[in-house]
Amino acid sequence: MDFLAPSTWAEALAAKAERPDALPVAGGTDVMVELNFDHRRPDALLDLTRVPELREWAWDDGRIRLGAGVTYARVIAELGDRLPGLAMAARTVGSPQIRNRGTVGGNLGAASPAGDSHPALLAADAVVEIASAARGTREVPVAEFFTGVKRNALAPDELIAAVLVAPPAGPQQFCKIGTRNAMVIAVSAFGFALHPDRKEVGTGVGSAAPTPRRADAAAAFLAGELEAAGLWESRAALPDGLAAEFGRRVRDAAAPIDDVRGTAAYRLHTLSVMARRAATWAWDEHRRAA
Amino acid sequence: MTSTETRNVGKIGDSPLRPDGTLKVTGEFAYSSDLWHDDMCWGVTLRSPHPHARIHSIDVSAALATPGVYAVLTHADVPGLNRVGLEHLDQPALAEDVVRYQGEPVALVAADHPETARRAAKRIVVDYEELPALTDPRRALDDDAPLVQPGGNLVRELAIRRGDPAPTAPVVVALDFEVGMQDQAFLGPESGLAVPDGEGGLDLYVATQWLHVDQQQVCRVLDLPPDRARLHLAGVGGAFGGREDLSMHVHACLLAMHTGKPVKMSYSREESFFGHVHRHPAWLRYEFGATEGGRLIYAKADILFDGGAYASSTTAVVGNGGTLGLGPYDIPSVHVDARGVYTNNPPCGAMRGFGCVQAAFAHEALMDELAERVGVDPVEIRALNGMREGDRNITGQLIDSAAPVAELIRTVRDLPLPPPPDDRPDIRDLPGGASNTTHGEGVVRGIGYAVTYKNVGFSEGFDDYSTARVRLEIVGGEPVATVHTAAAEVGQGLITVEQQICRTELGVDRVVVHPKNTMVGSGGSTSASRQTYVTGGAVKAACEAVRESVLALSARRLGVSGLRLDGDKIVSASGEVLAVLAEVLADEAVEETVEWHHRPTYPVDPETGQGDAHVQYAFSAHRAVVDVDVELGLVKVVALDTAQDVGRAINPDAVVGQIQGGSAQGMGLALMEEIVVTDGKVRNPSFTDYLIPTILDMPPMQVKVLEYADPHAPYGVRGVGEPPTISSGPAVAAAIRAATGKALRRVPVRPEHITL
Known part of the structure; x- marks a missing residue:
């Protein structure tokens, strides 16, 4: 197995162009497990940990540009106020050791339906910045990034450069079900964002379909009800049953399976509860912020 | 393993630091x-x-x-x-x-x-x-079941019959229970x-x-x-039977x-x-008959253990499940059938608690059912029916040392309760923790109790012994004892216990523990909570033999008889210090090897299961306090408090450590630990999907250690390691039942059992 260790972003892109079979490795919290289990034996590994550009985050034209190599620990420590949903998700990732290694870019690269970042990024309408040596950069909305179980929109010569996220205009929430109180892979997860600036609602459903996905119909329903009742302006309390109905519609957006971590029925049930609770918490926070 | 020497003075009853402790937490221990x-x-x-x-x-x-x-x-x-x-x-x-x-x-x-x-x-x-694979043990004895072993699919069947063969009672409660396959999950x-x-x-x-x-x-x-x-x-790196x-x-x-x-x-x-083998999954059917006041009249149990493809310890697990399967209660009439069968599932064998763990979930759930039916609280019904010294258990064996069931359960009841859930709690203290699934919504608190008793040492006639070789000599002008046993240190602290006994018996400060190997006689198994009792007994006996030899040598050298050893001093009958060890021994080493056997046990009667099957019993009780998010089925154990009679705590810190670890392991089975086997195949062979409790799942514990010395055991010790693993899980399950009102007749309790 070849081990490619570029020290600049340009070198990394060149290496990926030359060796499209090379498997990128960031924190290694997924890739190394697969190698150790002998589930995967790529001909080459492309180590991205020496590329300084990936470790940066900065403001970029009104958005946070989060380098693909920024760890969960830094998201929590440095971006908790600017990327609140993603930081909440980051707090649920593994153990402190894993959070020190694992990166949001790596999570996107692995594209697991259970990836903790994904529901938060979906709810926040994040955009993935993708680059190649041949074609430069392109932006893909995260909702279009996941193309199948552990598959994503990257071409063989492309790498994930960054994630672009607008700062929150309203409250965000993230909830995750696991069968112990720490260090679990999500049985199901839900990301939620209120966008009062454009009177919209963002959602993200994890571990409950072949890919992470949004619950667009549920989001449109809730945004519409808020609009119809004039609540975006009045910030009055949610009408009885609205959050619960939103929860049911989120559940309807999911297509989970039974597996060793939980049943499909339980996953659906938890999505309806998490969505109801998350919407309620976010709305209450929105009201308090008035 | 290298030999271990410590100079920390620490006799029995002290808690000298264990030599492997710092190395393990700093990552330097050689596994x-x-x-x-x-x-x-x-x-x-x-x-x-x-x-x-x-x-x-x-x-x-x-x-x-x-x-x-x-x-x-x-x-x-x-x-x-x-x-x-x-x-x-x-x-x-x-x-x-x-x-x-x-x-x-x-x-x-x-x-x-x-x-x-x-x-x-x-x-x-x-x-x-x-x-064709036989994967449902409930079908193992059917005529058309695939044959796993040439001699048939039954490993052992044990019947226990006592008292009235056809008892009746005004109050009858019954249940079916199922226990999943737990793994020892040792870290090494x-x-x-x-x-x-x-x-x-x-x-x-x-x-x-x-x-x-x-x-x-x-x-x-x-x-x-x-x-x-x-x-x-x-x-x-840990063992737990595996x-x-x-x-x-x-x-x-x-x-x-x-x-x-x-x-x-x-x-x-x-x-x-x-x-390695796992803990036997079990299917249990229990029935209690009692008076209107909740006093047991009879108990029936039918217990099936899935032994998997090879017998391993299934025979002995069936023995324990049968003879101890009704818990630490005084029951006049008893009808128990316990079976272990072969299947094409993973082989099951020894794991901490050994047949008692599975049974305790059933008898404790049923005891709560009885308590509710007759309107007695869960603590008092256990005190009412609890075994006492002088009782005979269900195999007719006299309980000839302390059996403080009532005291243990009342002790845990009387420990302070954790504060009620906060109005504005830190989410890390709630079910789900940092996963942010509740801010208090749906959270209901429940409290549950359980008691157990467990045999210590090997049973049913097994000649259970250990061997110790102790050598006393002068090195650099100072007396040094070397103790050599083959008893395995698996993390429980036996090395420290061996040193403490040598210091106590020989009055020396320096004790070298020889590397454990087969160049000395057998130490027996580090299991059945037996090493402090049996190898401790052997080391004590070897020290006594060394002391006798030293005094005989002193008598010859000094020309005086009636000597005794006081610290490192040779003292006359009148109390006069005649010499110190270094003078008497000079360059001579005294070495004695002793094979020490505990009191004999006996096979049980093949028809009735009656007999003195076990050498000692150890008792414990737990109280669990849980917060359950009843809408999502997530559980946070808020408190897990315990009382246990250890006879005599040789090393009190190590005793508490055993109790904490055992309690966590029992809680793990109640909440999350299960090897999921489908059609004979393991679906979760990893720590990603076989979950064990983390520090965020395990609450702080209040541990009350009782010391009612067993007059038949060295120093009065009672085995410590297993009881906490047995009574903790049923207490947690009971607390979840109290919070949710659900019957929950299977462990681990999965979230969907609570919500769906």
Whole structure:
């Protein structure tokens, strides 16, 4: 197995162009497990940990540009106020050791339906910045990034450069079900964002379909009800049953399976509860912020 | 393992620091997986992918042709009897014509690198014909069930009959319960190093629980006399019963003998799940008859243990499940049937709590049911029915030392309760923790209680003993004791206990613990909560023999009789100090070896199950307080408090450590720990999906240690390690039932059992 260790972003892109079979490795919290289990034996590994550009985050034209190599620990420590949903998700990732290694870019690269970042990024309408040596950069909305179980929109010569996220205009929430109180892979997860600036609602459903996905119909329903009742302006309390109905519609957006971590029925049930609770918490926070 | 010497003064009742403690928490302890030998090669095991299959042929040629490979072995290469097993020799060291469970060892490879060996193992071509698999133990004894073993699918059946054969009662409660398959989940996977001695024998360095029984098994398969296969204890990363059976022992030795090279084997975490036995899953049907006031009149139990493909310790587990399966209660009439059967599921055997864990979930759930039916609270119904010293248990054995059931359960009840849930709690204190699933919504608190009793030591007539060699000599002008036993230190703190006993008996400060190996007689198994009792008893007896010899020597040298030892001083009958040890011993060493047996036990009557089956009983009680998010089914254990009678705490810190660890392990079974087996295949052989409690799942504990000395045991000790694992889980399950109002007749309790 070849081990490619570029020290600049340009070198990394060149290496990926030359060796499209090379498997990128960031924190290694997924890739190394697969190698150790002998589930995967790529001909080459492309180590991205020496590329300084990936470790940066900065403001970029009104958005946070989060380098693909920024760890969960830094998201929590440095971006908790600017990327609140993603930081909440980051707090649920593994153990402190894993959070020190694992990166949001790596999570996107692995594209697991259970990836903790994904529901938060979906709810926040994040955009993935993708680059190649041949074609430069392109932006893909995260909702279009996941193309199948552990598959994503990257071409063989492309790498994930960054994630672009607008700062929150309203409250965000993230909830995750696991069968112990720490260090679990999500049985199901839900990301939620209120966008009062454009009177919209963002959602993200994890571990409950072949890919992470949004619950667009549920989001449109809730945004519409808020609009119809004039609540975006009045910030009055949610009408009885609205959050619960939103929860049911989120559940309807999911297509989970039974597996060793939980049943499909339980996953659906938890999505309806998490969505109801998350919407309620976010709305209450929105009201308090008035 | 190197010898251990500490100079911390610490006699029995003190808590001297354990020598391995700092090394373990700083990552410097040498575990068996750290063993290394120049010129060693690596062994790996090819295992069956099928739960039940016939082997038509094994073609090793491609594997053998792999560069770097030294040997590829199958059953045809076994020089001795190709059978292993703790109680029945029913398991091939390497499969012959049939495999009976997924993961059964089929072939071995030795190579210059573990990766080379793994690649080569994949090139072994085994022609399997899959056979119908028996995977539901409830069907094992049906006429049309596939036969797992040639002699039939029953491992053991035990009937216990006592009192009125057809009892009636005004109040009758009954339930069915099911317990999932728990894993020992020790942190140090199976590993060891076999080193040929160039003279036809070898040395095996291995992490194990009982060196001598391993030695017997290794020698039988290798066709070697015991003095040609010497076993040495390597650093053990936890055991909990999972190292009683052989894992890589014989395999590494076969490869070492075949190649003439040192061979190391070290399982991955995934292989570890296939490399040791698990706790028996159980199906239990219980019925209690009682007075209107809740006093038990009779109890019936039908208990089925899934033994998996090979017997391992199933015979003894059935013994425990039957003889102890109704809990620490005084019950006039009893009807118990316990069975263990073969299936094509993973083999099950010893695990901390050994047959009592499964039964306790059922009898404690039913005791709560009875309490509710008759309107007595859960604590008082246990106090009312609890065993007392002088009672006879369900096998008719006299309980001839303390049996403080009522005191234990009332003690945990009276411990302070945790504060009620906060109005604005930190989410990390709520069910789900940082996963942010509730801010208090749906959270209901529940409290549950449980009691247990557990036998200590080996039972039913087994001659259970340990051997200790103690040497006293003067080194650098100072008396030094050296204690040599083969009793395995698996993390429980036996080394410290051996030193404490030597200091107490011989008045020396310096005690060297000799490396554990088979060059001294058997120490028996580090299991059944028995080592402080039995090896402690042997060390005490050996020290006493040394002391007698020293005094006899002193009497000869000083020409005075009636001497005694006071610290390191030789004192006359009148109290005059006549000499110090250093003067009397000079350059002479006094050494004594003692084989020490505990009180005999007896087989139970085959018809009635009556008899003095056990040597000692240990009692504990737990109170669990849980917060349950009843809408999501998530649980946070808020408090897990316990009281336990330990007879005499030799090392109080170690006692509390055992109780904390055991409680966590029992809680794990109640909440999350299960090997999920579908159609004979393990679905979660990893710590990603086999979940054990983390520090965020385990609450702080209040531990009340009672010390009612057992007059029949050395220093009055009572085994400590297992009871906490038995009563903690049922208390947690009871607390969840109290919070949710759900019956919850299966553990682990999964979230969907609460919500759906």
